[in-house]
Amino acid sequence: MAFLWPGMLWLLLLLPLLVLVYWLAQRRRRTTALDYPALSLVREAMGVGQRMRRHIPPLLCFIGLAALLLAAARPLAKLSLPSDKQTIVLAMDVSGSMRATDVEPNRLVAAQNAAKAFIAALPRNVRVSVVAFAGTAQIAQLPTQNHEDLNAAIDSFQLQRGTATGNGILMALAAIFPGSGIDLAALSGRDGMHTRSIDEAMNNDARRAPPAPVEPGSFNSAAIVMLSDGQRNTGVDPMLAAQWAADRGVRVYTVGVGTPEGTVIEFEGWSMRVRLDEETLKTVAKVTKAEYFHAATAQDLLKVYETLHSRLTLEKRETEIASLLSLAGALFIILAATLSLWWYGRVM
Numbered sequence: 001m002a003f004l005w006p007g008m009l010w011l012l013l014l015l016p017l018l019v020l021v022y023w024l025a026q027r028r029r030r031t032t033a034l035d036y037p038a039l040s041l042v043r044e045a046m047g048v049g050q051r052m053r054r055h056i057p058p059l060l061c062f063i064g065l066a067a068l069l070l071a072a073a074r075p076l077a078k079l080s081l082p083s084d085k086q087t088i089v090l091a092m093d094v095s096g097s098m099r100a101t102d103v104e105p106n107r108l109v110a111a112q113n114a115a116k117a118f119i120a121a122l123p124r125n126v127r128v129s130v131v132a133f134a135g136t137a138q139i140a141q142l143p144t145q146n147h148e149d150l151n152a153a154i155d156s157f158q159l160q161r162g163t164a165t166g167n168g169i170l171m172a173l174a175a176i177f178p179g180s181g182i183d184l185a186a187l188s189g190r191d192g193m194h195t196r197s198i199d200e201a202m203n204n205d206a207r208r209a210p211p212a213p214v215e216p217g218s219f220n221s222a223a224i225v226m227l228s229d230g231q232r233n234t235g236v237d238p239m240l241a242a243q244w245a246a247d248r249g250v251r252v253y254t255v256g257v258g259t260p261e262g263t264v265i266e267f268e269g270w271s272m273r274v275r276l277d278e279e280t281l282k283t284v285a286k287v288t289k290a291e292y293f294h295a296a297t298a299q300d301l302l303k304v305y306e307t308l309h310s311r312l313t314l315e316k317r318e319t320e321i322a323s324l325l326s327l328a329g330a331l332f333i334i335l336a337a338t339l340s341l342w343w344y345g346r347v348m
Contacts (some may be wrong), residue, residue, distance in 0.1 A: 057340040064332030071325035075099035087222035089172040110298040128328035129175040135162025137171035164235025217289030219249030231277040251290035254281035
């Protein structure tokens, strides 16, 4: 435990002094009892339990004073508190490989169900955006608190060719930072451009004056959750996109759905084996100071989103707890006074 005003801890030395004063007072009381035999007889008649009970109010009072003196030093403790995150972007892979049935009923349906369960559990003050990416990326739903609109966006997913995980990350960042200079037309493929680099995905102003990098993971107002099952085969390099997110302090939590050995799918007369690229997803999470999760089954995927819910809605922060200690100290002193009045008709 750390303290903002550690010098105030010297006040705790008052406690031993108060204990000494109390002990001297009790000793004087015993001496008085010896001088007056009648008092000694009363004391013996009280029994051990009664004699011990009279020490309880002072003990509670000492505990309360100790808490108040600790509060004066303004202690800090790490507590799990509601997160400051106001926006969460779900970037979801809708490439053809998501039709694979190794995750029942298939990867896409399992991902949709888990995402909707995740949204339903979020506090209503958290805004959520949905990004869909395959060979290109699109914002399926701008940040909103309306869960019905979010569910409708997730249900509207259509499988497409290609996997551009880097485009998905940049499009998610565009949802968080609308004025960041990301060229949405380039990422969504509406200009016919086969995006390969960060520069190609930026407009001229953003290329000329990029913002100064910040500490990775330091942006607490938003986070990205990216779900993917395949290897990137087009679009922006996901490592460059991850670094772009890290430079802006945004964490990108990655979820790999499927099995590392992959499975064979058939699409429009073609057969192909789709594998989970865990290394890329792990690296994206590491670069942005986030976490990677693997889901090999639909149940695993639901558990991953439950874990992400706790990660994104609660976070451990170093917080001053002087007010809590002050409250505890006051309650102990009030309890001590109440017991003393109840048992003896006086305040200690």
